[in-house]
Amino acid sequence: MIYRAEEVRERFARRGLAFDPTVEEIVRGILEAVREEGDAALNRLSLDLDGHPVEEIPKRAWREAYEDLDPDLRDALETAKERIEAFYREEARGGFLRAEEGGVLGQLVRPLARVGVYVPGGSAPLLSTLLMTVVPAKVAGVREVIVASPPRVHPGILAAAWVAGADRLFAMGGAQAIAALAYGTGRVPRVDKIVGPGNAYVVAAKRLVYGVVGLDGLAGPTETLIVADGSASPRLLAADLLAQAEHGPDSEPWLLSPDLPLLERVEAELYRQLQDLPRAEIAKKALERGGLVLTRDLEEALELANLYAPEHLCLALADPLPWLGRVENAGGVFLGEGSPEALGDYIAGPSHVMPTSGTARFQGGVAVRDFLKVIPVVGLSEGAARELAKKGALLARAEGLEGHARSLDLRR
Ligand SMILES: NC(=O)c1ccc[n+]([C@@H]2O[C@H](COP(=O)([O-])OP(=O)(O)OC[C@H]3O[C@@H](n4cnc5c(N)ncnc54)[C@H](O)[C@@H]3O)[C@@H](O)[C@H]2O)c1
Ligand SMILES: N[C@H](CO)Cc1c[nH]c[nH+]1
Numbered sequence: 001m002i003y004r005a006e007e008v009r010e011r012f013a014r015r016g017l018a019f020d021p022t023v024e025e026i027v028r029g030i031l032e033a034v035r036e037e038g039d040a041a042l043n044r045l046s047l048d049l050d051g052h053p054v055e056e057i058p059k060r061a062w063r064e065a066y067e068d069l070d071p072d073l074r075d076a077l078e079t080a081k082e083r084i085e086a087f088y089r090e091e092a093r094g095g096f097l098r099a100e101e102g103g104v105l106g107q108l109v110r111p112l113a114r115v116g117v118y119v120p121g122g123s124a125p126l127l128s129t130l131l132m133t134v135v136p137a138k139v140a141g142v143r144e145v146i147v148a149s150p151p152r153v154h155p156g157i158l159a160a161a162w163v164a165g166a167d168r169l170f171a172m173g174g175a176q177a178i179a180a181l182a183y184g185t186g187r188v189p190r191v192d193k194i195v196g197p198g199n200a201y202v203v204a205a206k207r208l209v210y211g212v213v214g215l216d217g218l219a220g221p222t223e224t225l226i227v228a229d230g231s232a233s234p235r236l237l238a239a240d241l242l243a244q245a246e247h248g249p250d251s252e253p254w255l256l257s258p259d260l261p262l263l264e265r266v267e268a269e270l271y272r273q274l275q276d277l278p279r280a281e282i283a284k285k286a287l288e289r290g291g292l293v294l295t296r297d298l299e300e301a302l303e304l305a306n307l308y309a310p311e312h313l314c315l316a317l318a319d320p321l322p323w324l325g326r327v328e329n330a331g332g333v334f335l336g337e338g339s340p341e342a343l344g345d346y347i348a349g350p351s352h353v354m355p356t357s358g359t360a361r362f363q364g365g366v367a368v369r370d371f372l373k374v375i376p377v378v379g380l381s382e383g384a385a386r387e388l389a390k391k392g393a394l395l396a397r398a399e400g401l402e403g404h405a406r407s408l409d410l411r412r
C-alpha cells in the first residue's frame with residue numbers, strides 16, 4: 001500500500017506507547033500472584049502459559065550447548081561478542097573528583113550489583129538479544145547478570161549465555177519472569193534493574209514493576225523506517241523491510257521516498273520475495289501495519305521520520321552522511337545500503353535493544369550507562385561552605401524552609 005505523506009503525518013505525530021487494558025489486567029493478576037505466592041505461582045503460571053515449570057539451567061548445560069554448536073555458528077557468536085564488547089569499551093564511564101577551593105566535588109560511577117536480562121523466546125529464540133544485553137552489562141562491571149527466557153530454552157541461547165559470561169539462567173518467560181526478577185522468589189533472586197525487550201505481556205509487566213526495580217526502557221515490537229532515494233535497490237529495500245516484518249504481526253516496516261517509481265518497484269518486490277519467505281504470514285500482517293509513503297522530497301521524508309521516531313532509521317541514500325545532521329529521533333541510524341539493519345541486529349557492534357513505539361523521542365538504546373549509577377560527591381572546604389551558606393540560606397527562606405536556612409546559618 002502506497003500512502004501520501006499527508007495520510008500518515010497525523011498518525012506519526014500521535015504515536016506513543018499504548019497499553020491494551022485486557023493485557024494489563026492479565027499482567028496485574030500475574031504480578032500479584034508471584035508477589036504473594038512466590039515460586040508456587042511462578043511454577044503454576046509457567047506451566048499454564050508455557051507448558052513447563054520454571055527451572056534454573058546450570059552453567060554446565062550452557063557449556064555443553066556451546067561445545068555442541070556448529071563450529072561456524074560458534075565462531076559467529078564469538079565474533080559478535082567481541083564486536084559488542086569492543087564497541088562498549090569505548091563508552092565513557094569514568095567518574096571524577098575535582099579539587100574545589102580546598103575541597104572536592106565529583107561523581108562516583110558504580111555498576112549495578114544484580115541485573116535481570118529478559119531474552120525473548122516466544123516467536124523466535126533471540127540468542128542475539130542475550131549478547132546485546134549481557135555483554136554491555138559485563139563491560140559495565142555488573143557483578144551478577146541473571147537471564148530469563150521462556151522454556152524450553154533453545155541451545156543457541158544457552159551457548160550465547162556461555163559466550164557472553166552471564167551468571168545464572170532461568171527458563172521462565174512472560175510477565176511471570178518479570179515478576180520473579182522484580183520481587184524475588186525463593187529460587188529467583190530479586191534484581192536491581194530489568195533490561196531487555198519482549199512482547200506486550202513483558203512490556204506491560206515491566207512498566208508495572210518500575211519503581212520496585214529499574215528499567216532500561218520499554219522496548220516492544222520491532223520497527224524500521226527506511227528513507228530512500230532513487231539510487232536505492234528495490235530488491236535490497238524489500239529484503240530489509242521483510243527482515244523486520246518477519247519478527248511479528250505487530251512489527252512496523254516503513255519506507256519513505258519521494259521517488260514513486262521506486263516505491264512501485266519495491267511493492268512488486270515485496271510480493272515476489274514473500275513467495276518463499278518461511279515467515280510470510282507473519283510478515284504480511286506486519287506490512288499491513290506499516291507501508292510505503294510518497295513524500296514531496298527527502299526533507300519531508302526526514303521530517304516524517306523524526307515525527308515517527310523509529311527504533312531503526314535506515315538512510316538508503318546515495319550520500320547518507322550529510323543527512324545525519326537532520327536526524328533528531330531514532331533508536332539507531334544505519335547509513336547506506338551497505339549497513340543493513342540486520343547487521344545491526346547481530347554483529348555490527350551496538351546493542352540491538354533500542355526504543356520502540358516513539359519512545360526514541362526521549363530514550364536511547366541499551367548501552368553501558370544503563371548498567372551504571374552516578375553518585376555525586378560533595379566535600380567542600382570550610383571557606384567554600386561559609387561563602388555559599390549565605391546564598392543557600394536565602395534560597396531556603398524563599399522556599400519557606402526555615403530548618404534548612406538555620407542549618408546553613410550555622411556554617412557562616
Ligand atoms: N525493540 C527491541 O530492541 C527488540 C529486540 C528483540 C525483540 N523485540 C521484540 O520482542 C518481542 C518478542 O516477543 P515474543 O512473543 O516472541 O517472546 P516473549 O519472550 O517476549 O514472550 C513470550 C511469553 O509471553 C507470555 N505470553 C504469551 N501469551 C500470553 C497470554 N495470552 N497471557 C499471558 N502471557 C502470555 C508467555 O509466558 C511467553 O513465555 C517481539 O515483538 C520482537 O519484535 C524487540
Ligand atoms: N530487530 C530486533 C529488534 O531490534 C532484534 C533482532 C534479534 N534477532 C533479529 N533481530
Ligand SMILES: [Zn+2]
Nearest residue numbers: 222243244345
Ligand atoms: Zn531483527
